[in-house]
Amino acid sequence: MIRSELEHAIRAAARIMQANSIIVIGSQSILGTWSEDELPPLVTASPEVDMMPLSDDDSEALARRLDIAGEWSAFHQAHGFYIDGVGRSTATLPGGWEERLVDVEAVDFDGVRSFGLCLDPHDLCVAKVVAHREKDRAFVDALIVAGLIDPEVLLERLTVTERIDGISLDYAYGWLLDRVGANASTTASQGPTRSPGWEQPRDQRGRFEPVPQSEPEISL
Template sequence: MNLSHIHHVLTEAKKITNHTDYVIIGSLTALGLKVDPPDEMVRSIDVDMYPKDDPGRAGEIAALIGQGSPFEDEHGYYVDAASPDLPTLPDGWEDRFVIHDFGDVKALFLELNDAAISKYARGEIRDRIWIQEGLKMKLLSMPTIECRLRQTAFLDELEETSVKQRIAEDKKLLNLDNET
């Protein structure tokens, strides 16, 4: 995926909802960077998103240009409905969007270190690869992630413990134990 794909999806979403600002979460937040992210961070074919001012309409968008739609058949990518309540994120995440203004629509990308917290909480293999690539390429900062971890309300103690364990594993794997 690349920014032109994001612009295409947002333009189609605007036709459905008439909204212009869309929040992008998930793996494709890496497209908000000013540099080209590694392939491992943008391999996804689904754009996890919602209209910033009307999150409840994300399902309507996904129904028309989501998985299994003629849009996906034609273009090879699709929208996955997201919600601001779905991911585990640190306090203040909505103040740290990375904004890409396409003129007719805006993409508000979740800041990468915030996205990493959410990915650590989910803990899937592809999420761990995304994080590890970001850390290797210095697109993510372990000190920032650990600081934001203290600002995160987790679902429960198990989720928090699991996130801390995954962070410890990555620090050891990537030899980041001395980073401060």
């Protein structure tokens, strides 16, 4: 999926729901922060856009109404991606996630503006780590390796995440601690480590700025 397709999905969902804002909660919410050119191909591979209404009371109605643009629909066949209406119980997210949503504006052909409120990338990755499926771990790992996600920030967010059973929490902590160790080893070979609690700076649109990479020293 590419950014323009995400915007298309937002416009379509807004028209179907007759709402000007909708929350994008699935993996493709990552396109709210970075374009497809800035992301590893693995993380934009899914053709599914998970969306939910601002009020969870409307989630069942949303799911039914979005069937018109769902999997195997004429919309899916025409555009190569589809929309899935979900509720808040779909993902386990850190406290304060709603305050970190990233706005994506989508303008319709008649000038009507609608907004997709996309998950902050670190909040999205916490949900992926907690789900602990192989495809979710691969998604997060690709972003960590690309330098776009900091596993230490994920550990911090995990401490303020509720509704996690003990087994899932143990798996999530264990996997992230492994990634912190691997990331520290890589960073040590490239240059100075980041201070505790470091988060990537955002630009004026709320998107994360690229992380500068240290050039290795070369002895002549």
